[in-house]
Amino acid sequence: MRVVIMGCGRTGAYLAQRLVAEGHQVTVVDKDSGSFARLGANFPGDLVVGTGIDEDVLRRAGIEQADAFIAVTNWDNTNAMAAQVAREIFGVPRVVCRIYDPLREEIYRELGLETICPTIWSAQQIMESLAG
Amino acid sequence: MYIIVVGGGKVGYYLTKSLLEEGHEVLVIEKEARKCARLSEELGANVLEGDGCETALMMEAGMNRAQMVIAVTGDDEDNLAVCQIAKHKFHVPRTTARLNNPRNERIFRKLGVDVTVSSTELILSQIERGLPARSLVHLLTLRSVGVSFVEVEIPSDSPALGRPLKALGIPDDSILALVIRDDQALVPYGDTVLQPGDQVIAVTSEASEGTLRRILYGVTV
Numbered sequence: 001m002r003v004v005i006m007g008c009g010r011t012g013a014y015l016a017q018r019l020v021a022e023g024h025q026v027t028v029v030d031k032d033s034g035s036f037a038r039l040g041a042n043f044p045g046d047l048v049v050g051t052g053i054d055e056d057v058l059r060r061a062g063i064e065q066a067d068a069f070i071a072v073t074n075w076d077n078t079n080a081m082a083a084q085v086a087r088e089i090f091g092v093p094r095v096v097c098r099i100y101d102p103l104r105e106e107i108y109r110e111l112g113l114e115t116i117c118p119t120i121w122s123a124q125q126i127m128e129s130l131a132g
Numbered sequence: 133m134y135i136i137v138v139g140g141g142k143v144g145y146y147l148t149k150s151l152l153e154e155g156h157e158v159l160v161i162e163k164e165a166r167k168c169a170r171l172s173e174e175l176g177a178n179v180l181e182g183d184g185c186e187t188a189l190m191m192e193a194g195m196n197r198a199q200m201v202i203a204v205t206g207d208d209e210d211n212l213a214v215c216q217i218a219k220h221k222f223h224v225p226r227t228t229a230r231l232n233n234p235r236n237e238r239i240f241r242k243l244g245v246d247v248t249v250s251s252t253e254l255i256l257s258q259i260e261r262g263l264p265a266r267s268l269v270h271l272l273t274l275r276s277v278g279v280s281f282v283e284v285e286i287p288s289d290s291p292a293l294g295r296p297l298k299a300l301g302i303p304d305d306s307i308l309a310l311v312i313r314d315d316q317a318l319v320p321y322g323d324t325v326l327q328p329g330d331q332v333i334a335v336t337s338e339a340s341e342g343t344l345r346r347i348l349y350g351v352t353v
Contacts, residue, residue, distance in 0.1 A: 053209050054233065076185075076213070077185055077207070077209040077210050077212070077213040080213060081209040081212050082209075084212075084239065084243055089238065089239055101186070101187075103186075104185070104187065107220055111216070
């Protein structure tokens with residue numbers, strides 16, 4: 001699978017390494033080249049510096065051939081916009097987008113995006129461990 | 133009309149001020165406390181501090197009764213989020229976004245933002261206006277219906293001179309709405325004959341722009 005990951009923070013970098021280990025072809029996009037250090041020295045994927053809400057940057061990252069696009073920067077609005085560009089403009093088959101704000105996550109889910117809300121998810125896990 | 137402006141930079145400030153002067157009820161939302169303090173000095177209670185993309189703050193701002201939302205922050209992703217949330221969560225009838233990158237127009241339009249304004253595009257159209265190049269000057273484009281209001285200055289070698297409008301073969305989906313001649317506005321009819329120097333305001337479909345240009349300007353290079 002060809003995967004483009006936007007945002008090379010802890011989640012993006014960890015995910016990129018896992019996907020590469022499973023044999024997927026991964027391109028990581030981040031506006032700060034320094035954050036690619038999280039991927040380690042021998043990361044075999046492609047790196048692109050730039051913001052994922054810019055169509056030219058996404059094109060450079062190979063979005064037109066991508067099977068999946070993952071938006072995991074720290075900014076909800078950036079993730080939501082990039083995910084919608086990937087889906088609406090480039091027709092990427094699988095698009096996943098992280099949104100921290102639960103209310104905003106609900107809205108974008110209603111608008112048809114595949115969203116992940118770590119806030120709800122971790123609260124849920126904590127609730128469960130308290131209950132157990 | 134109740135209008136919410138998101139983003140209290142220079143654009144947001146002057147916009148809010150002008151809208152207030154026109155008698156609208158306006159609230160400007162700005163994230164930075166420092167900017168808010170400065171805005172409040174002039175705009176008083178019409179300023180709300182906070183993140184305009186937060187649904188809770190939008191509720192506090194009375195987004196559900198706003199007739200128009202204008203997002204003018206310096207970040208396109210924030211402007212898009214404001215408009216999308218306003219539209220889908222609060223059913224605001226009209227959303228307007230400032231585009232910092234004019235190339236984002238396509239995605240904003242696709243995602244349901246009603247009006248987009250790009251200063252880069254405006255400057256380009258002003259340059260278009262100042263150049264002798266014979267192109268239609270776009271005054272306003274209604275993207276949702278594919279119709280533009282364009283302005284044309286009739287040149288002295290226009291093939292449209294000397295013949296009434298009804299003989300020019302103007303396409304069915306174009307109409308010459310107004311002719312400005314010697315500082316007078318005339319409503320043109322089929323018998324009207326254009327003169328050199330006339331400013332013509334036309335309403336046309338995007339598809340017929342080329343034909344209209346040929347009729348009024350002749351073959352252009």
